Amino acid sequence: MARHSNRSTSFDVAALAGVSQSAVSRAFTPGSSIAEETRQKVYEAARKLNYVPNSIASSLTTKRTNIVALIIGNMANPFYSHVLHAFSQKLQEQGRQVLIFTVDPGAESDEAILHVLKYQVDGVILTAAQLSTRMTSMCHDRGIPIVLFNRYIPGSDASGVRCDNAAGGRLIAEAFLAAGAKNFAMITGDPKGSTSQDRVRGFVERLQEEGVRRSDITEVGGQSSYEGAFNAALGIFRDKDRSRPEALFAINDIMAMGAIDALRYRLGLRIPEDLMVAGFDDIPEGRRAPYQLTTVRQPINQMIDATLSILNLDDPSSGIEPGIDQPISGRLIWRNTIPVPAGHRWETGKEEAARADTGSSK
Amino acid sequence: MARHSNRSTSFDVAALAGVSQSAVSRAFTPGSSIAEETRQKVYEAARKLNYVPNSIASSLTTKRTNIVALIIGNMANPFYSHVLHAFSQKLQEQGRQVLIFTVDPGAESDEAILHVLKYQVDGVILTAAQLSTRMTSMCHDRGIPIVLFNRYIPGSDASGVRCDNAAGGRLIAEAFLAAGAKNFAMITGDPKGSTSQDRVRGFVERLQEEGVRRSDITEVGGQSSYEGAFNAALGIFRDKDRSRPEALFAINDIMAMGAIDALRYRLGLRIPEDLMVAGFDDIPEGRRAPYQLTTVRQPINQMIDATLSILNLDDPSSGIEPGIDQPISGRLIWRNTIPVPAGHRWETGKEEAARADTGSSK
DNA sequence: GAGAACAATGCATGCGTATTCATCACGTGC
DNA sequence: GCACGTGATGAATACGCATGCATTGTTCTC
Known part of the structure; x- marks a missing residue:
């Protein structure tokens, strides 16, 4: 047949x-x-x-496809697969579906956007990928709202939703300082991504405010993945003459997990006794028993709601908002990879589990 | 504007x-x-x-949308997020995109299919979800090919691609037996899913062939997730009078990881000395240092290729194939959660890393 | 009881593209 | 020089549905 x-x-x-x-x-x-x-x-x-x-035929007259494009550059990071899941669920509840566009991590997604436009999607969410301003204006021209999730493009009029990454980096720095660290290391991610840059900037700034010299902050770049950080962590300790850091900031949780495993299982270090570690994101995986990662929690549900609100899919006649970029604050979650300073009464991940805006669905 | x-x-x-x-x-x-x-x-x-x-308009005449629906029931399991990623990449290379439909784990996806049909997709991939035969025939009627990934529907004419789960279960059983276990436990997943059922069946069958009594095989059901298995593992040891098993088979890797963490960090057990553990899937996460999980590798790339081949998207005039269900064999990967029996020369995960058909992209 | 407001319905048209068919220009071979 | 094949082109139509408009029947109001 x-x-x-x-x-x-x-x-x-x-x-x-x-x-x-x-x-x-x-x-x-x-x-x-x-x-x-x-x-x-x-x-x-x-x-x-x-x-x-046939919704394809109907969208020809209604000019609405009920499809939202999600451009995603790093599915290997669980943070983004949780994000994808959450978007898919929320949009589905509204009778919309997510059309996936995969791009290589850190790559330009200009070509992807061209394909996106063909599908006449109602909106575009871009995450973990770069985008030229030419492409954002192409979307604007045809009235397709686009929101950058967890990044922004300097000088662009594209709206973005993101955690205040610089402030988060400062929180980590403060935690390390409070725990008495003097010598620091960072494992950074995609050097072109605003996310990694901002976290590093905030971290370094705060340290320098407290008089830490730049030479006491080792920086190692890695691919933004578990494996990348695993190898990068080993690299930090290859130089024998370099004074050993007491605190390691990995630019996100999955990298922190890779680093921790390298430190423990390859170098035999104890965490946090020999080396304290912090991540960023607060993915559920980092909460698990082997890691108990101290990190900055990205308010992911809040960020998703903000994204959908800017997308404003229900009111297509309203026109596109001018570029909005209001960073949302993250919160430091104390777990076990940084010793909690004596006398401090910080909130821990456990205490607030009930009211947490976590990455888990629903 | x-x-x-x-x-x-x-x-x-x-x-x-x-x-x-x-x-x-x-x-x-x-x-x-x-x-x-x-x-x-x-x-x-x-x-x-x-x-x-405008590809929407063109698909009105060509009757091709270049969209493939992917119905996914368990994004929390990394196995499926890798599957999603792989499908998205491969289809994108062919100029097609993936439209995501999320359903609750283990739930019927009949309602989702109705939405799928509205979008006039060129094909449907269903994974980690149930489906009634009524829905498969609705797809058939309108000439939309549908392939069940990693499951099958008994008595249905829908094609399926899956690992030979029963045979895989038998491999695990043999490994445990070779390592000298006498007392067994299983943490199972969705009781309605063929995947979990088959793995359990093969496992139990093989044990019984060797004279293990059913009463020496404890079964604990859990949600098919890290957390579900974490709790289920604790449940196994709650009964003090029950003789303690020496071997635990978790129905998939993410559950094995949950179980391992519970055993180690809550119960203080050593693995594999106190208890051996095996999983199923061979997700990259299970290869990491803290787990080094012995498991059955699903040939994911092979399965994906088989799926796309059955979908046969390039030749829409060819008609739908009758139900195909050829299980692909999985292979046991020895790592560190079962002691390798002396004298045995099994292949290990490491040795074959180079030529592995793994879940990692490209 | 007359007129108005309103709900329900059908007709006709438009959405943006692919494709069929007819036409036309051009070059080839004899 | 003529018939013919070939490649390029435009006009017209179909794809499946939503919607503006006109029409009809019904209820409401004073």
Whole structure:
């Protein structure tokens, strides 16, 4: 049997139900003017014919596809797979679906955007990827709202939703200082990404405010992945003459996990006794028993809601907002990879588990 | 500026280029009859107008959307997020995109299918979710190919691609037996899913063949997640009078990881000295230093290729294949959660890393 | 009881593209 | 020089549905 054989249309249903095609259309359009009796007749006929409205055809006239593009550059980081899941769920509740566009981590997503435009999506969410201003304006021109999730493009008029990464970096710095560290190391991620840059900047700034010299802050770049950080961590200790740091800031949790495993299982270091470690994101994986990672929690649900709010999918006539970029504050979550300074009464991850805005769904 | 303001159409481009609309269409359709000179004129005009073909409109006539639906029931399991990533990448290389449909783990995806049908997708991949035969036949009726990934529906004519789960369960059983275990425990997943059932069945069968009594095999059900297995593992040892098992089979790797963490960090057990553990899937996370999980590797790339091959998206006129269900064999990967029996020369995960068909992309 | 307001319905048209068909220009072979 | 094949092009139409408009029947108001 060849494909596309018996796909019935609204005309078929109309004929069977003894009404016009318009009536069928209205029967499936909430809020349109149709008698309940007629609607039932239509439903009955539709059921017999296994009719399902063709939303592709309808979007030709309504100019709405109920599809949102999600451009994602790093599915290997669980943070982003949680983000993807959350977006998909929330959008689905609104009767929309997510169309995935994968790009190489850190790569330009200009080409992806071209494909996105072809699909006439109602909105674009871009995360863990770069984008040229030319592309954002192409979206703007055709009235497609675009929001950068967890990054921003300097000088662009594209809206972005992100955690206050610089402030988060400062929180980590303070935690290390409070715990008495004097010598620091960082494992950074994509050097082109604003996220990594900002976290590093805040971290270094805060340390320098307290008189730490730049030469006491070792920086190692790595691929933004578990494996990248694993190797980078080993690199820090390769130089024998370099004074050993007491505190390691990994630019995100998955990298912190990679670093911790390298330190423990390859170098035999104890954490936090020999070396304290902090991450960033507060992914559920970092809360697990082997890691108990001290980190900065990204308020992911809040960020997602803000993203959807800026996207403003329900009101397409309203026009595109001018570039919005209001960083949302993250919070330091104390666990076990930095010794809690005596006398301090910081909140811990456990205490607030109940009211946490975590990455877990629902 | 209101949305949808200046979206230019093929007519606009045609006017600017001084050709007909047909010419514009042909310029963007590979293999159609058009002079190179004309094509360039069209491209030039298109560039000036920021024109991008509207694939929604074109799919109205071509009856192809270049969209593949992926119904996914458990994004929390990294196995499935790797699967998602791999599908997205491979399909994207073919000029197709993935439209995500999230369903609750283990839930019926009948309602999701209804939404899928609205989008006129070119194919459906269903994974980690249940589906009624009524829905598969609805897809068949309208010529939409559907493949069940990593599961099958008994009595259905829907094609499925999966690892030979029963055989995999047997491999685990053999490994435990070879290591000298006499007393066994299992942490199972979704009781309705064929995947979990088959793995358990193979495992138990093989043990019984060797004379193990059913009463020496403890079974604990859990949610199919890290946390579910974490709690389930604790449950196994709550009964003080029950003889303690020496070997624990978790139905998949993420659950094995949860179980291991519970055993180590809550119960203070050493693995494999006090208790050996095996998983199933061979996700990259299970290879990490803290786990070094002995498991059965699902040949994920092979499975993905098989899925796309059955989907046969390039040849829509060919009709739907009748139900195909050829399980692909998995291979036991020895790592450190089962002591390798003396004298045995099994292959280990490490040795074959180079040629592994792993879950990592590309 | 007359007129108005309103709900329900059908007709006709438009959405942006692919494709069929007819036409035309051009070159080839005899 | 003529018939013919070939490649390029445009006009017209179809794809499946939503919606503006006109029409009809019904209820409400004073």
